[in-house]
Amino acid sequence: MTERVIKPVGRGFLFLDSHPAGCEQIVRGLTEQVEARTPQTRPVALVIGSSSGYGLAATIAGLARYGIDGIGVSFEKAPARRTATAGWYRTAATAAYAETVGSTFHFINADAFADTTKADVLDLLQEKFGGVDYLIYSVAAPRRVDPRTDTTYQSAIKAIGQAAETKSLAYDDGQPVLQEVGIEVATDEEIAETVAVMGGEDWSRWVDALEERKLLKDGFTTVALTYIGSELTGPIYRQGSIGAAKAHLEATARDLSSRDGVHARTSVNGAAVTQASSAIPGIGLYVSLLHKVLGDGLQTPMQQSISLWDQLTGEKPLDLDEDGRIRLDRWELTDDVQAAVRTKWDEATQDNIAEVADTVWFYEEVRRLYGFDVPGVDYEAPAEVDVEWPT
Known part of the structure; x- marks a missing residue:
């Protein structure tokens, strides 16, 4: 037992520690947003990026609403000198929830880009489930090591064509600061590396691996989560280097769907406060303004994930745009x-x-990503930080 009082310490939107009880309470709150059902069948799902953001919401929505079995993959740090990462604690809580609803759901802590990870996950899929019905791909990483070339690719948050400026939200001791941020033009190499990290290559490799092992069940469906966003964030997002990666993701969906036995789509989610989005200049300001306009009308990742599962399972028709x-x-x-x-x-x-x-709402949402500012948690009480990864 290693209990201690944990306080939020960090700089900007990055914190050095996370709070286990707060992360557990966050997961509990997410489960309460879903109307649980008694499943008639248990489809098998593989969720890549299951510990945070939309991947976490999709995992919990699938567990609660459709009784999914399967595997979630994420890459988190264990407790050591610092606490574990927030995703480590959220995964432990999600695994406990899966058990209470009767799902057989395994969680793998490993680099999703690695071929060894793919092999281990597919071995487990074959042994426990014989195949997979759904693959949800929700990966947001700053870099990727290609295991076949040992090349490290680094993503860049830059403009394409011409430099841009944007307003951006920062905080100084909890007080909001409005900044003007200049966005440099990405080189061709930086664009290519961003596509290598955030595009569809690794998603395609997961489908390739499943197909080669004959693990695709009839009607297999896969979806990669993406974002388009507003014209206000366009120069840094959709028209920038990140946008080039998103366009590649969409092209990958079309390529995958041309194969027999594969139904592939991208899912365009709405704006949300996530660890990935808070690092992009302008996004924090935009989301805080959007919440000011919409209030409770701003749909949560869980609300959107419920809608996604309803559409993927055929309970509701697919809401598609002209690009599919x-x-x-x-x-x-x-x-x-x-x-x-x-x-x-x-x-x-x-x-x-x-x-x-x-x-104020945005700042609290960022802190909640690490398990802080969660109602019902006593932050003056010692918390157990040595939480085991679920087995």
Whole structure:
């Protein structure tokens, strides 16, 4: 037993420790957002990136609503001198929930990009389930080592074609600070590396591996989660180096769907506060403005994940756009919502940022990513940090 009082220590949106009890409570709150059902069948799902953000929400929604069995893959740090990463504690809590609802769901802590990980996961799939019905791909990583060339690729958050500027939200001792951030132009090499990290190559390799092992069940469906976003964030996101990677992801979906026995889509999710998105200039300000406009109308990752599973299983028809993408973000991109956000974006200054944007909410959401500021948790009490990875 290793108990200690844990306080949020870090810089910007990055914290050095996470709170086990807070992370457990976050998972409990997510499960309470889903109307649990008694499953008639238990489809087998493989979720790549199951410990955080939309991948976590998709895992819990599948467990609660459709009784999925299967495997979740993520890459988290164990407790040592510091606490474990938040995803480590969230995974432990998710595994406990899976057990309570009767699902056989295994969690693998390993680099999803590695061929050895793929081999181990597929061995387990074959042994325990004989195949897979759904593959959810939700990976947000800053770098990737290609196991076949041993090349390390580093993603870049840069503009394409011409430099850009954006407003961005930061915090100084919890107080909001409005910044003007310059966005450099990406080189061709930086764009290519970003595509190598965040594009569809690794997603395709997972499907290749499953196909080679004859583990695709009839009707196999796979979806990679993506984002389009607003014109306000376009220069740094959709029209930038990240956007090039997202375009490659969408092209990969079309390629995969051309194969016999594979149904592949990208799912366009709406804006949310995640560890990945909070690192991108402009996104924090945009999301805080969006929440100011929509309030509870801002759909959570869990609400969107429930809709995704309903569409994937055929309970509801697929909501597709002209490019064949599943759209879970229509609530965000309506003309009236975007006009209201743009007005606030243009109005925002350092003097009025706390009133124009929902900065308190955003700051608390970032802290909750690490298990802090969660209602019902006593942060003055010692917490057990040596939580075991579920086996």
